[in-house]
Amino acid sequence: MKMPEPDREALAKREEIAAALSKIVPAEGGVIVDEDELRPYESDGLTAYRQPPLVVVLPETVEEVRQVLRYCHENGIKVVPRGAGTSLSGGALPLADGVLLSMTKFNRILEIDFDNRCVVTQPGVTNLGITDAVQHKGFYYAPDPSSQIACTIGGNIAENSGGVHCLKYGLTTNNVLGVELVTIEGEVVRFGGKHLDAGGYDMLGLLTGSEGLLGVVTEVTVRILRSPETVRAMLTGFPTSEQAGDCVAKVIGAGIIPAGMEMMDRLATQAAEDFVHAGYPLDVEALIIVELDGPAVEVDHLIERVAGIARECGASTIRVSETDAERQAFWAGRKAAFPAVGRISPDYYCMDGTIPRSRLPEVLSRLAELSQKYELRVANVFHAGDGNLHPLILYDANIPGELEKAEEFGAEILKLCVEVGGVLTGEHGVGVEKRDLMPEMFSEDDLNQQMRVKCAFDPSSLLNPGKMFPVLHRCAELGRVHVHRGETRFPDIPRF
Amino acid sequence: MSETFRPDNPDQLRDLLAWATTEGKTVEIVGTGSKRAVGRPMAADHVVELGGMAGITLYEPDELVMTASPATPIAEIEAALSEKNQQLEFEPPDYGPLLASVNSGQGGSTARSNAPTGTLGGVISCNLSGPRRIKSGAARDHFLGFHAVSGRGEIFKSGGRVVKNVTGYDLSKLMAGSWGTLAAMTDVTVKVLPVPEKTRTALLVGADSAQAAQAMIQAMQSPHEVSGAAWLPAPLASASGVDLVAGQKGAVTALRVEGPGPSAEYRCNALREMLSAFGATEELHSVNSIAFWREVRDVMPFARPGDDRAVWKLSAPPASAPQLVGELTAIKGAEAFLDWSGGLVWLALPAGTDASHEAVRAAVDRTTGHATLFRAPEEIRRTIPVFQPQPGAKTLLSQRVKAAFDPKGILNPGRMYADI
Numbered sequence: 035m036k037m038p039e040p041d042r043e044a045l046a047k048r049e050e051i052a053a054a055l056s057k058i059v060p061a062e063g064g065v066i067v068d069e070d071e072l073r074p075y076e077s078d079g080l081t082a083y084r085q086p087p088l089v090v091v092l093p094e095t096v097e098e099v100r101q102v103l104r105y106c107h108e109n110g111i112k113v114v115p116r117g118a119g120t121s122l123s124g125g126a127l128p129l130a131d132g133v134l135l136s137m138t139k140f141n142r143i144l145e146i147d148f149d150n151r152c153v154v155t156q157p158g159v160t161n162l163g164i165t166d167a168v169q170h171k172g173f174y175y176a177p178d179p180s181s182q183i184a185c186t187i188g189g190n191i192a193e194n195s196g197g198v199h200c201l202k203y204g205l206t207t208n209n210v211l212g213v214e215l216v217t218i219e220g221e222v223v224r225f226g227g228k229h230l231d232a233g234g235y236d237m238l239g240l241l242t243g244s245e246g247l248l249g250v251v252t253e254v255t256v257r258i259l260r261s262p263e264t265v266r267a268m269l270t271g272f273p274t275s276e277q278a279g280d281c282v283a284k285v286i287g288a289g290i291i292p293a294g295m296e297m298m299d300r301l302a303t304q305a306a307e308d309f310v311h312a313g314y315p316l317d318v319e320a321l322i323i324v325e326l327d328g329p330a331v332e333v334d335h336l337i338e339r340v341a342g343i344a345r346e347c348g349a350s351t352i353r354v355s356e357t358d359a360e361r362q363a364f365w366a367g368r369k370a371a372f373p374a375v376g377r378i379s380p381d382y383y384c385m386d387g388t389i390p391r392s393r394l395p396e397v398l399s400r401l402a403e404l405s406q407k408y409e410l411r412v413a414n415v416f417h418a419g420d421g422n423l424h425p426l427i428l429y430d431a432n433i434p435g436e437l438e439k440a441e442e443f444g445a446e447i448l449k450l451c452v453e454v455g456g457v458l459t460g461e462h463g464v465g466v467e468k469r470d471l472m473p474e475m476f477s478e479d480d481l482n483q484q485m486r487v488k489c490a491f492d493p494s495s496l497l498n499p500g501k502m503f504p505v506l507h508r509c510a511e512l513g514r515v516h517v518h519r520g521e522t523r524f525p526d527i528p529r530f
Numbered sequence: 531m532s533e534t535f536r537p538d539n540p541d542q543l544r545d546l547l548a549w550a551t552t553e554g555k556t557v558e559i560v561g562t563g564s565k566r567a568v569g570r571p572m573a574a575d576h577v578v579e580l581g582g583m584a585g586i587t588l589y590e591p592d593e594l595v596m597t598a599s600p601a602t603p604i605a606e607i608e609a610a611l612s613e614k615n616q617q618l619e620f621e622p623p624d625y626g627p628l629l630a631s632v633n634s635g636q637g638g639s640t641a642r643s644n645a646p647t648g649t650l651g652g653v654i655s656c657n658l659s660g661p662r663r664i665k666s667g668a669a670r671d672h673f674l675g676f677h678a679v680s681g682r683g684e685i686f687k688s689g690g691r692v693v694k695n696v697t698g699y700d701l702s703k704l705m706a707g708s709w710g711t712l713a714a715m716t717d718v719t720v721k722v723l724p725v726p727e728k729t730r731t732a733l734l735v736g737a738d739s740a741q742a743a744q745a746m747i748q749a750m751q752s753p754h755e756v757s758g759a760a761w762l763p764a765p766l767a768s769a770s771g772v773d774l775v776a777g778q779k780g781a782v783t784a785l786r787v788e789g790p791g792p793s794a795e796y797r798c799n800a801l802r803e804m805l806s807a808f809g810a811t812e813e814l815h816s817v818n819s820i821a822f823w824r825e826v827r828d829v830m831p832f833a834r835p836g837d838d839r840a841v842w843k844l845s846a847p848p849a850s851a852p853q854l855v856g857e858l859t860a861i862k863g864a865e866a867f868l869d870w871s872g873g874l875v876w877l878a879l880p881a882g883t884d885a886s887h888e889a890v891r892a893a894v895d896r897t898t899g900h901a902t903l904f905r906a907p908e909e910i911r912r913t914i915p916v917f918q919p920q921p922g923a924k925t926l927l928s929q930r931v932k933a934a935f936d937p938k939g940i941l942n943p944g945r946m947y948a949d950i
């Protein structure tokens with residue numbers, strides 16, 4: 035993966051830049067330049083890519099963020115925002131010639147407003163931290179990425195993160211009410227608030243999932259929900275993955291939208307069972323966990339219906355949780371699936387494509403073929419309810435060429451997702467990882483239009499460059515309208 | 531001379547907009563024109579009517595997804611969906627009756643016809659959502675992807691046909707609520723969902739706006755998944771077409787639940803129990819519940835034949851509702867009702883004034899919310915800001931975003947703001 039050529043001038047001015055930043059952020063440890071201390075920042079959750087930043091700055095106030103950005107803008111210095119650094123697409127990968135702006139000191143919840151059912155928080159608070167702050171009154175924040183103990187709400191907004199309960203409760207974008215944003219030019223703007231529908235152009239929606247390329251989020255308002263009265267989960271095993279895929283489609287087809295519906299294949303199930311002893315059946319090709327929530331009358335009624343569908347589809351195991359401890363046990367294996375796979379292979383590479391649900395059986399068999407072709411094992415974990423696949427490619431980085439082979443395999447999986455009507459990434463983001471695959475999904479005109487939006491927020495392309503877009507164009511060039519006066523004839527179009 | 535163009539396909543639309551951009555001609559983009567009277571009045575050189583691009587092109591009920599051309603009537607979409615017992619969960623409102631008095635001569639009618647007005651492209655472009663907004667989100671939350679022609683005269687797309695998708699910027703969000711000022715969409719893909727088995731509505735009779743707000747807050751804090759929460763003061767409730775509502779002879783606070791039969795019944799009972807602390811309660815079953823929420827959705831209290839008052843739509847934090855209602859109904863001749871559990875205030879003011887815009891904006895400015903002058907005669911919409919004015923830094927960003935799609939400003943010029 036090639037990153038933009040580092041700017042020699044910025045590299046040469048490192049001391050000067052650090053000194054200027056220290057003036058803006060004078061707190062002890064507010065600016066990091068020491069090589070050893072930079073090392074923890076050299077990668078995010080996509081550890082195959084590493085690059086220590088020029089310097090790290092850890093502002094504590096919005097005013098400091100504003101001044102840091104303004105300084106960088108005036109001096110043409112690149113900036114990479116960072117939350118907890120758990121991105122799986124290299125979104126927070128530093129640049130050799132760029133300032134890494136860490137938002138971890140923005141770690142306070144500002145207001146809990148139960149009447150308006152929202153929480154106003156700084157962006158460095160963890161996803162789970164929000165739920166922790168409101169659960170004493172029976173509330174929670176719905177989007178629940180598996181990384182929720184570590185990842186920040188600012189990072190969630192940048193990536194539009196999802197979780198197992200997004201099937202019923204939506205992604206980050208459906209649960210955010212407002213943000214405060216500092217632009218690279220040092221302007222502080224607010225979009226949305228405690229009300230619904232932000233007003234004007236929906237910049238709030240645009241910023242969610244923009245991967246830190248449009249501005250730095252300094253405050254977030256999210257909606258919170260009352261926890262359901264009853265939650266029950268069902269564990270179902272199937273002799274073939276086709277039957278499991280069929281079951282997922284039939285549940286949705288029957289008009290049931292479970293709170294979550296997750297699938298694991300044989301390899302993932304075995305790895306998880308060996309790791310956490312969740313009590314998963316090991317004689318199945320595919321395992322589905324379905325969770326239903328609501329009042330007991332509804333949950334009991336729907337569990338019966340789902341069990342009926344599973345039986346029709348040929349399930350060989352059906353277990354319904356009778357206690358909350360049992361429900362947690364069903365989930366324990368799924369939640370530990372990534373680290374569990376990490377135990378059976380020196381390295382693994384996590385993919386994140388989405389496909390139309392009905393193509394699942396076909397995609398699974400193509401994945402098996404690809405696994406043979408590349409001679410690499412693959413363990414499959416899916417958000418089956420919404421067609422979001424996480425194939426984990428098992429490889430060994432110490433074997434020369436194997437990482438490249440895994441990446442090639444991964445790219446082929448994502449192309450397959452696009453080919454069947456899906457997309458390159460469902461929740462982990464494009465980052466550096468999928469940047470060069472963007473043309474698989476988008477034409478040059480599509481990408482240019484997206485980059486023009488980037489230019490509206492960041493005219494000199496200083497925020498997180500090298501992420502998301504395969505080719506960087508200058509904003510002036512992108513903005514040009516090609517006028518062929520006289521050549522465009524009056525169009526021959528029906529009129530009255 | 532102003533002409534009306536009717537492109538039949540995306541290529542024709544692209545040729546047309548490429549020509550317009552080159553020649554510096556402005557165009558007004560319309561579906562069927564049902565919402566033409568919303569927003570700032572425009573004086574575009576030509577009209578582009580998308581009526582030639584209509585029809586459902588993809589509907590896969592098991593995948594919960596539908597794609598349609600922009601001018602596909604909502605009526606057609608709903609008919610196709612209901613055959614499979616599915617729906618657009620954001621409850622697209624039908625503002626035909628509400629806008630009849632200002633739309634006259636443009637297809638508006640005073641009597642309510644059975645078929646809803648509007649097109650899928652229009653509802654998405656204006657990001658219009660009904661009472662279920664509080665539970666299921668806005669139109670924009672159900673909008674998965676699109677193809678469009680930009681003001682540059684280029685065809686582009688964003689999003690896709692799957693729900694989980696973070697590939698590139700979510701331009702769908704920008705298109706929703708842009709009122710046709712960024713690009714003209716040539717197809718629209720939306721998420722569809724099953725129709726709930728049963729609907730029930732718990733009613734509280736006689737509460738004023740403060741008590742109603744309190745009751746709605748409690749209901750929303752309960753685990754009962756309320757999918758509609760509205761309050762109508764006595765005169766508006768008495769005019770309801772649902773006898774059980776009109777017959778209460780008092781203000782009505784309504785809480786809707788939907789879902790499998792036993793669940794809807796259980797939750798409706800639980801809500802009635804909760805409401806009984808505030809006063810007398812009643813409940814609406816299927817047909818009545820559906821009819822009542824349709825009235826709320828379509829702002830029927832201000833859409834009776836002959837009603838030509840100015841109508842404001844205020845979006846504010848739900849708990850600020852009593853304060854807003856108190857302040858605004860102090861204006862002479864004003865009437866207000868609440869939807870979105872108090873987060874949406876519909877306000878009607880006597881015609882022939884300046885729509886009291888200073889008072890309305892001052893009141894909404896005391897919250898984080900915003901106000902839109904949703905219905906008013908052209909002269910008024912010409913002189914006062916229809917959409918909430920934005921602070922400088924935001925205006926600059928909006929202008930730059932507009933220029934990113936439509937650098938020559940040819941699409942719906944001035945519909946949202948004078949400079950956009």
Ligand SMILES: Cc1cc2nc3c(=O)[nH]c(=O)nc-3n(C[C@H](O)[C@H](O)[C@H](O)COP(=O)(O)OP(=O)(O)OC[C@H]3O[C@@H](n4cnc5c(N)ncnc54)[C@H](O)[C@@H]3O)c2cc1C
Binds near residue numbers: 120188192249
């Ligand atoms: C074990 C594991 C499991 C995971 N499970 C899931 C899952 O289930 N679902 C899911 O969606 N993701 C998952 N992820 C991915 C990751 O946790 C999410 O993408 C998360 O939102 C990243 O948050 P972060 O705070 O770590 O952000 P970082 O990794 O630090 O940054 C991510 C991006 O956000 C930008 N950014 C961060 N903060 C700000 C800010 N304040 N303003 C502007 N831009 C900012 C960065 O520039 C970068 O582009 C998982 C990761 C791991 C390691």
